[in-house]
Amino acid sequence: MRQDDCYQLGEVIKTHGLSGEVNISLEVDFPDEYQNLESVFLEQQGKLIPFFIDTIQINKDKALVKFEDIDSIDEAKSIVKSKLYLPLSTLPELENGQYYFHDLVDCEVFEEDSKLGVVKEVIDLNGNQLLVIDSNGKEILIPLKDEILTVVDIQAKKVTVSLPDGLLDVYND
Template identity: 70%
Template sequence: MKQTDCYQLGEVIKTHGLKGEVSILLDVDFPDEYQNLESVFLEQSGKLVPFFIDTIQINGKKALVQFEDIQSLDDAKELIKSKLFLSLSSLPKLEQGQYYFHELIGCNVYEGHTQLGEIAQIIDLNGNQLISVDNKGKEILIPLKDELLITVDIENKKVVVNLPDGLLDIYND
């Protein structure tokens, strides 16, 4: 499994107890939907390694997880800061007009007929999502707000925005 075929579910933030449990910070909109997970991929030395779950308890954006084969505090310590991934194919299908943030990556952004650049990444700053647009090597940050996104056409990799007056001026020399 390649990382490009996956989405990040969260990250191991600390150990819990002495029997190998770990605390995970979930980076998803609806954490409770992951209560019945059987396995995840953990990034280990740049590779995705499958880990099977014995137990999982979700509380808000955090989860307490006991993985199979991780039975000691020392084993659990090795997992701290590991990112967790799931296959993109496990995502539920969305209704027409809806999209996942990762689908925006690589879309061309236009304001009117002017191409601003390509979406390089989605940045989350304390709940404020921003689109990072690569404009010939310069980064333009656009708030990811429904009122600014006029058209999102994932199939044709095109996003049309209506930016607030002056937003682009801060990026022009």
Template identity: 40%
Template sequence: MNIDSCYKIGLVLKPHGLKGEVTVSIDPDTPNDFATLDAVFLASNERLVPYFIQQVSVRGAKAFVKFEDVDSAEDAGKISKQTIYLPKTARPKSTRGEFYDDEVIDFEVIDETSGVLGNVTEVMQAGANRLLVLMHDGKEVLIPVNSPFITSINKSKKKISVDLPEGFLDI
């Protein structure tokens, strides 16, 4: 499985207990019901390795997971700090006007008055707010992902149109 054909859904934080369970941080962008998953991929040495789930207990943004063949705290420690992925093909299609964070990386951002601002380098979570991150004139610009700032998203052309208030780029 190629890492480019997958999307990040969480991170194995640390061992939980003595029987191989781990504590997992679930990304807020994860559309799937984590508790119903049968298997996931963990990133290990630039490769994705499949892990089959025996048991899951979800509590808010964390889950306690028991993987097959991870049977001790030592085994659990070996997979700690590994990123968890699922294939992009398993992700529900985003609705019109909505997007997953990884979908808009490298999209060109165009302001209605200033023209081309730059390309999205990441989508950052700041509390309850999502922000588009891009470089413009040598400085980092953070644009909130909500109206009235984003006016349209064209996924086929990889373009995001924004209407920024006067002076926004001078901050």
């Protein structure tokens, strides 16, 4: 499985107890939908490795997980900070006009007719989703809000924004 064929579900944040359980931060909109997961891919040394889930308990945006064959705290420590992935094919179909955050990556961003740059990633900063834009080598952060992203055309890989006054001034030297 290639990372390009997957989306990031979350990340192992710490061990829990002595029998190999780990706490996971879930980076998805509806964590409860993942209560019946049977397996995930963990990024290990740049490769995605399948891990089978023995038990999972979800509480808001966190999960307590026991993976098969991870039976000690030392084995659990070896996967802390590993990112978890699932195949894109497991995502539910969206209605017209809806999109997943990963769909925004590589979209060109315009304000009116002026190209600002290209979306490199979407990050979550203290509960606020931000588009990370590469603007000629300079990083610009744009809040991911409906009133700012006025047109999103995933097929054309184009996003049109209406920025608050002064936002770009922060990035000008």
